Amino acid sequence: MRLAAATLAMLAAAAACTSASTTEPAAPAGVIARDVYAFDDAGAAIPGLVVEMRYFGSENFVGRPIAGYEAPICLLTREAVKSLAAVQERLNSLGLGLKVYDCYRPKRAVDDFAAWARDPKDQGRKADYYPAIDKSKLFDLGYIAERSGHSRGSTLDVTMINLRSGAEVDMGSPYDLFDPISWPASTAISNAARANRMLLQDTMIKASFRPLKEEWWHFTLNDEPYPETYFDFVVR
Numbered sequence: 001m002r003l004a005a006a007t008l009a010m011l012a013a014a015a016a017c018t019s020a021s022t023t024e025p026a027a028p029a030g031v032i033a034r035d036v037y038a039f040d041d042a043g044a045a046i047p048g049l050v051v052e053m054r055y056f057g058s059e060n061f062v063g064r065p066i067a068g069y070e071a072p073i074c075l076l077t078r079e080a081v082k083s084l085a086a087v088q089e090r091l092n093s094l095g096l097g098l099k100v101y102d103c104y105r106p107k108r109a110v111d112d113f114a115a116w117a118r119d120p121k122d123q124g125r126k127a128d129y130y131p132a133i134d135k136s137k138l139f140d141l142g143y144i145a146e147r148s149g150h151s152r153g154s155t156l157d158v159t160m161i162n163l164r165s166g167a168e169v170d171m172g173s174p175y176d177l178f179d180p181i182s183w184p185a186s187t188a189i190s191n192a193a194r195a196n197r198m199l200l201q202d203t204m205i206k207a208s209f210r211p212l213k214e215e216w217w218h219f220t221l222n223d224e225p226y227p228e229t230y231f232d233f234v235v236r
């Protein structure tokens with residue numbers, strides 16, 4: 001069975017590459033898509049990884065669970081999980097650990113964000129997540145987009161915790177705050193918070209992830225296995 005699954009994964013990857021597909025190729029009947037495409041549950045695979053899937057629950061900028069999240073689990077490609085495990089090991093040696101907020105994100109969740117962004121009435125979480133931004137400008141300013149790298153399965157949103165207390169370290173601004181203060185290089189935060197951002201960034205970069213200049217929490221694996229494929233299987 002293992003061999004069959006591996007073969008299917010290779011065939012699927014080849015199909016995705018040659019067709020430059022932007023959606024998920026059909027999985028064979030009776031097979032869970034995440035198995036076919038070699039996705040792992042990072043929380044089960046990485047010792048001590050704290051998983052707080054914000055879009056599974058209501059503590060997010062929309063204020064309700066997002067489409068496509070049916071379980072609070074962090075799915076990532078096997079390659080991304082392997083690299084993330086190296087980050088966890090390094091941080092553990094410093095008395096720190098990783099907490100993930102989002103991992104693989106189905107395309108239908110991105111569509112849900114886009115539909116929400118087009119509805120000017122629904123601004124219940126504005127004060128916490130986009131206090132200085134006019135909601136009608138979220139697309140133009142790049143905070144909401146029609147596609148997300150998260151749907152390719154090798155991108156995640158992550159912060160650090162203190163291993164002893166379990167508390168999140170100070171990153172200078174909360175997760176998903178739509179504001180220039182969330183840029184990793186922002187100088188509007190304390191030196192300590194800036195040092196924490198740089199430590200996370202340096203450790204992720206050493207493990208072959210690349211940062212995003214607008215969000216301190218967002219990283220993508222450099223050699224991601226499905227660079228052209230935007231998956232839509234649900235998280236369960």
Ligand SMILES: [Zn+2]
Nearest residue numbers: 156157218219
């Ligand atoms: Zn992200």
